[in-house]
Amino acid sequence: SKINLAPVLAMSLLTSAFGFSKGPEAPMVCAGGLIGASMARLIYGNEEDNPKNSKRHQETLAYAGAAGTLTAFMGIPIAGSIFALEM
Numbered sequence: 001s002k003i004n005l006a007p008v009l010a011m012s013l014l015t016s017a018f019g020f021s022k023g024p025e026a027p028m029v030c031a032g033g034l035i036g037a038s039m040a041r042l043i044y045g046n047e048e049d050n051p052k053n054s055k056r057h058q059e060t061l062a063y064a065g066a067a068g069t070l071t072a073f074m075g076i077p078i079a080g081s082i083f084a085l086e087m
Contacts, residue, residue: 005034009031009035012030012034013031016028025070028069031069032065032068032070033066033069036063036066037065039061041054043057063084064084066087067084
């Protein structure tokens with residue numbers, strides 16, 4: 001099912017702005033993953049259009065978005081790559 005990106009992204013940004021319990025890294029990584037998955041849906045279509053490859057592309061770009069966000073936030077390029085491999 002298609003989730004609405006705006007409320008989840010807004011809550012992630014609010015959580016990181018006010019420093020709730022998980023610290024700023026967790027909501028930023030979540031926001032990066034959501035943006036990556038949304039870009040995959042935009043580029044490759046929904047699961048109804050292309051059920052074989054759409055899920056795989058969404059997962060890959062979600063990992064890339066999360067890793068890119070972590071890399072940009074921490075300023076350590078190798079950390080984002082290792083984080084994506086761990087996921």
